[in-house]
Amino acid sequence: MLVLTRKKNESIVINDDIEITIIDIQNDQIRLGISAPKNVSIYRKEIYLEIIEENKKAAENQNISLDDLKKKLKI
């Protein structure tokens, strides 16, 4: 991993078209500004991990039958 030190209002540029700026630093919180082309996906990592976790839970449905689920729909 490349490690760089930056101060407030300083930036790094990735691949010519992505710029990440340190907007503000308060205690242990850092606000980042990200300029990137529209086709670049940017996620908070914990959200991405949540998708993985939810997919893994959903993959445990193997013993279910669709007919059982359908029956549940009848009020």
Place this chain on the structure above:
Amino acid sequence: MEIRLFREGGKVMVLETQHFGNIEISEEDIIEFERGLPGFEDNKRFTILEKVGDDNPFKWLQSIDSNTLAFVIVQPQMFKDHYEVKIDDNVAAELELEDVSEVIVYSIVTIPQEISKMTANLKAPILINAKKNKGCQMMLDDERYQFKHGILQELQNMGGK
């Protein structure tokens, strides 16, 4: 466990599935997920399984790369009147979408021990371009939608309409 895929002449192959036994699928039934699904990145080919003529809103998104992997899916319009999926440019490109209205949207359903507490993942829907047989799971940057959205009551209500 690896599945056995073999061709029987032409383009038909037999897929061993846990839920429907051995089924024949043709190449047109295979949906390609270039990036796989988060957590299951090695699974890049899926097919949708449902019983012919069944009005069951639940279907299986069955992996072709691993026959033990299948997700229950449901179309969100079966339980939600308004569900807004904003498709960004890179997803449209990935799916080779010419028109975003062509996309078919599914939610993955998680079913706990108590079936009535099943939830749909509205935060990260499955998007499919049926014309090009391309699919992906996209994250919505939309606070209205949750990873665990209770659906049974809403499905029952919509069914009663």
